[in-house]
Amino acid sequence: xxxxxxxxxxxxxxxxxxxxxxxxxxxxxxxxxxxxxxxxxxxxxxxxxxxxxxxxxxxxxxxxxxxxxxxxxxxxxxxxxxxxxxxxxxxxxxxxxxxxxxxxxxxxxxxxxxxxxxxxxxxxxxxxxxxxxxxxxxxxxxxxxxxxxxxxxxxxxxxxxxxxxxxxxxxxxxxxxxxxxxxxxxxxxxxxxxxxxxxxxxxxxxxxxxxxxxxxxxxxxxxxxxxxxxxxxxxxxxxxxxxxxxxxxxxxxxxxxxxxxxxxxxxxxxxxxxxxxxxxxxxxxxxxxxxxxxxxxxxxxxxxxxxxxxxxxxxxxxxxxxxxxxxxxxxxxxxxxxxxxxxxxxxxxxxxxxxxxxxxxxxxxxxxxxxxxxxxxxxxxxxxxxxxxxxxxxxxxxxxxxxxxxxxxxxxxxxxxxxxxxxxxxxxxxxxxxxxxxxxxxxxxxxxxxxxxxxxxxxxxxxxxxxxxxxxxxxxxxxxxxxxxxxxxxxxxxxxxxxxxxxxxxxxxxxxxxxxxxxxxxxxxxxxxxxxxxxxxxxxxxxxxxxxxxxxxxxxxxxxxxxxxxxxxxxxxxxxxxxxxxxxxxxxxxx
Numbered sequence: 001x002x003x004x005x006x007x008x009x010x011x012x013x014x015x016x017x018x019x020x021x022x023x024x025x026x027x028x029x030x031x032x033x034x035x036x037x038x039x040x041x042x043x044x045x046x047x048x049x050x051x052x053x054x055x056x057x058x059x060x061x062x063x064x065x066x067x068x069x070x071x072x073x074x075x076x077x078x079x080x081x082x083x084x085x086x087x088x089x090x091x092x093x094x095x096x097x098x099x100x101x102x103x104x105x106x107x108x109x110x111x112x113x114x115x116x117x118x119x120x121x122x123x124x125x126x127x128x129x130x131x132x133x134x135x136x137x138x139x140x141x142x143x144x145x146x147x148x149x150x151x152x153x154x155x156x157x158x159x160x161x162x163x164x165x166x167x168x169x170x171x172x173x174x175x176x177x178x179x180x181x182x183x184x185x186x187x188x189x190x191x192x193x194x195x196x197x198x199x200x201x202x203x204x205x206x207x208x209x210x211x212x213x214x215x216x217x218x219x220x221x222x223x224x225x226x227x228x229x230x231x232x233x234x235x236x237x238x239x240x241x242x243x244x245x246x247x248x249x250x251x252x253x254x255x256x257x258x259x260x261x262x263x264x265x266x267x268x269x270x271x272x273x274x275x276x277x278x279x280x281x282x283x284x285x286x287x288x289x290x291x292x293x294x295x296x297x298x299x300x301x302x303x304x305x306x307x308x309x310x311x312x313x314x315x316x317x318x319x320x321x322x323x324x325x326x327x328x329x330x331x332x333x334x335x336x337x338x339x340x341x342x343x344x345x346x347x348x349x350x351x352x353x354x355x356x357x358x359x360x361x362x363x364x365x366x367x368x369x370x371x372x373x374x375x376x377x378x379x380x381x382x383x384x385x386x387x388x389x390x391x392x393x394x395x396x397x398x399x400x401x402x403x404x405x406x407x408x409x410x411x412x413x414x415x416x417x418x419x420x421x422x423x424x425x426x427x428x429x430x431x432x433x434x435x436x437x438x439x440x441x442x443x444x445x446x447x448x449x450x451x452x453x454x455x456x457x458x459x460x461x462x463x464x465x466x467x468x469x470x471x472x473x474x475x476x477x478x479x480x481x482x483x484x485x486x487x488x489x490x491x492x493x494x495x496x497x498x499x500x501x502x503x504x505x506x507x508x509x510x511x512x513x514x515x516x517x518x519x520x521x522x523x524x525x526x527x528x529x530x531x532x533x534x535x536x537x538x539x540x541x542x543x544x545x546x547x548x549x550x551x552x553x554x555x556x557x558x559x560x561x562x563x564x565x566x567x568x569x570x571x572x573x574x575x576x577x578x579x580x581x582x583x584x585x586x587x588x589x590x591x
Contacts, residue, residue: 004067010059021192029139032169034183039433041189043172070138078117085113092135103131111580122149123317141169151317156494174434177459219258229253268439270387272447275421278307282450288337290327297323301476310451312465318570319471321454348420357556360400371414388413405431425453429460531579538572
């Protein structure tokens with residue numbers, strides 16, 4: 001064990017708010033620390049100061065000569081048109097075989113490593129940045145929200161990597177399940193102060209709660225004693241026979257100090273309305289095919305959803321989770337099959353980017369009242385607003401001044417005022433701090449309607465889901481045993497990840513192992529030809545939409561176009577992997 005970092009009396013004030021008030025902390029090369037705190041407390045700012053990107057108003061960061069720092073930032077400077085391999089080689093100055101060897105530890109295979117970075121999804125880019133960090137052989141990592149954009153499979157892969165990492169780390173995350181799995185120490189930044197304990201995050205939060213309650217009880221006892229002493233002193237300080245006793249009591253009073261009780265941030269208190277429950281099947285899907293134009297994402301989908309179920313739609317990035325729920329909600333048309341909603345069903349939808357399309361000039365109050373459409377009283381509207389932390393004069397703020405997290409809360413509040421008895425939610429916990437995310441999970445868990453949702457946050461899904469539907473390899477099916485079974489399956493797969501080199505001598509890749517599909521050469525050749533045409537069509541669509549994007553003045557339309565481009569790129573990535581597998585199978589047939 002060796003100390004590699006030390007914070008000494010750091011002070012920083014931004015916009016009149018004190019972020020750091022003489023904070024001190026030290027970090028060693030053998031402790032993985034979870035870094036928690038509400039949004040806006042300064043966690044990312046502190047990480048940038050440690051890395052050297054920003055400076056405090058006062059104090060210093062001591063970096064030991066042995067420190068080899070790896071810093072995973074929210075944004076990375078990729079060059080235009082460079083491949084993943086180009087980026088790794090440029091960033092690390094390592095040969096291609098070494099870059100590919102490390103990349104394979106994050107399941108970045110031969111196909112993906114030769115793909116241009118701007119075609120990769122957010123999850124793949126995060127994997128790429130992690131691989132780049134490891135090529136520098138750090139002994140201390142700073143990871144700022146490393147699970148952003150990562151599907152559950154990749155989160156588990158990252159967990160296993162951190163559990164076996166030979167070094168120290170400071171990890172910012174709102175996902176407590178992830179911190180609980182990876183970190184043995186917890187550090188919290190709140191009100192400019194740091195609290196550090198040698199325990200996991202769940203134990204830390206319980207101890208902090210117990211300490212606050214203990215301090216409150218102690219202060220009540222001390223306050224009663226203070227009042228008693230003050231009364232005695234006032235009555236006896238002027239008396240000839242009692243003045244000395246009063247002075248003695250004053251000394252006793254002067255020695256009493258109240259414990260400093262940590263101030264609590266406001267917590268969301270979300271209460272969903274009671275809705276008229278369905279008595280029959282909520283949704284019946286028969287032989288459904290989903291996708292775009294001629295591109296089929298999944299087919300032969302047959303599902304039934306019962307009243308009151310909370311269905312988690314799970315699967316790897318790019319497999320079609322969002323496409324499925326968009327099709328069910330009518331946002332995009334089905335390619336074939338039937339979607340039949342039950343009698344009396346009224347569904348409300350929360351899309352990933354819905355908060356970006358809010359009316360900028362409306363106030364919070366006016367927007368929610370308009371959304372309620374007379375279904376709820378103005379008082380009920382304000383109660384819902386308060387549950388999402390819009391209280392007092394805040395309800396008169398214009399939407400245009402709200403942050404991303406505030407807009408997400410407002411969008412959810414408006415959805416819950418719609419009277420819907422079925423909620424379709426795509427990443428509802430994105431942009432929410434952990435306390436609000438947990439409040440939302442509790443509210444959905446108690447909701448008497450039906451919920452269909454996508455979420456990559458494990459703790460959120462564990463609390464809400466009563467059943468799991470997986471989207472994988474062109475099929476959609478229920479997981480027997482629900483979310484625990486699904487999680488156990490991915491855990492087992494993560495345990496079996498092969499982290500051996502993926503390159504032979506020089507720069508030739510080893511042959512990627514694929515499943516034998518038992519098809520004849522003629523059928524395989526037909527599939528290769530079809531796949532190539534589909535890839536060409538996607539390329540053309542991406543080019544056409546990209547050319548239109550700079551000319552669009554409507555920012556909402558521009559956001560829709562950008563999302564469409566990302567979906568097309570994800571679909572193209574799936575087809576490219578399929579194309580590689582088919583060619584490799586052709587090679588096996590020739591052997």
